[in-house]
Amino acid sequence: MSRIGKKTITIPNGVSITVGKDHVVTVKGPKGELKQAIDRDITVEVKDGAVSFNRPTDQIRHRALHGLYRSLVSNMVKGVTEGYKKNLELIGVGFKASNQGNVLDLSLGYSHNIIFEIPKELKLVTAQEKGQNPTIALEGIDRQLLGQVAAKIRGLRKPEPYKGKGVRYVGEFVRKKAGKAAGK
Numbered sequence: 001m002s003r004i005g006k007k008t009i010t011i012p013n014g015v016s017i018t019v020g021k022d023h024v025v026t027v028k029g030p031k032g033e034l035k036q037a038i039d040r041d042i043t044v045e046v047k048d049g050a051v052s053f054n055r056p057t058d059q060i061r062h063r064a065l066h067g068l069y070r071s072l073v074s075n076m077v078k079g080v081t082e083g084y085k086k087n088l089e090l091i092g093v094g095f096k097a098s099n100q101g102n103v104l105d106l107s108l109g110y111s112h113n114i115i116f117e118i119p120k121e122l123k124l125v126t127a128q129e130k131g132q133n134p135t136i137a138l139e140g141i142d143r144q145l146l147g148q149v150a151a152k153i154r155g156l157r158k159p160e161p162y163k164g165k166g167v168r169y170v171g172e173f174v175r176k177k178a179g180k181a182a183g184k
Helices: 060-081 143-155
Strands: 016-019 024-029 032-037 043-047 050-054 084-091 096-100 103-107 114-117 123-127 135-140 166-169
Touching: 016 043, 024 060, 032 060, 050 060, 060 143, 084 143, 096 123, 135 143, 143 166
Parallel strands: none
Antiparallel strands: 016 024, 024 032, 043 050, 084 135, 084 166, 096 103, 103 114, 123 135
């Protein structure tokens, strides 16, 4: 049995969850609205301020989907109430980040600046204080979209293992390698 799939999701105040006839779960809250299509085999019940998920059989596919959709809807509920936030920092000499609305302008040591457009569902803030590494703060209600965009930004210049230069998440640990051993 899926331990995660069996847990019910309690609906906080100010959040409404509806299940459409086309198996689309809609979660509305103070920060916005999210939708998720659910597989036809998984049944969703909304009653008494809680959401529960049931599966028809113990097939591997049904067990996997049972826990998956429960987690996705749980993330949606948290997103519309609290929201999600990811912080990245740029480590390297001359690395800079600035933004004009939702267009991110990155200087990452290449011969050209990288212009990266952030989806309108996310909020972008860049900061560059003296003596500190430049930081990028992404905020939104959709956890999957936020993680995907943050990973793409990180992928533009991944932290390298010798000096640790690159784009990394705040608090991420990069294991350093020993450089080339000195001669005789």
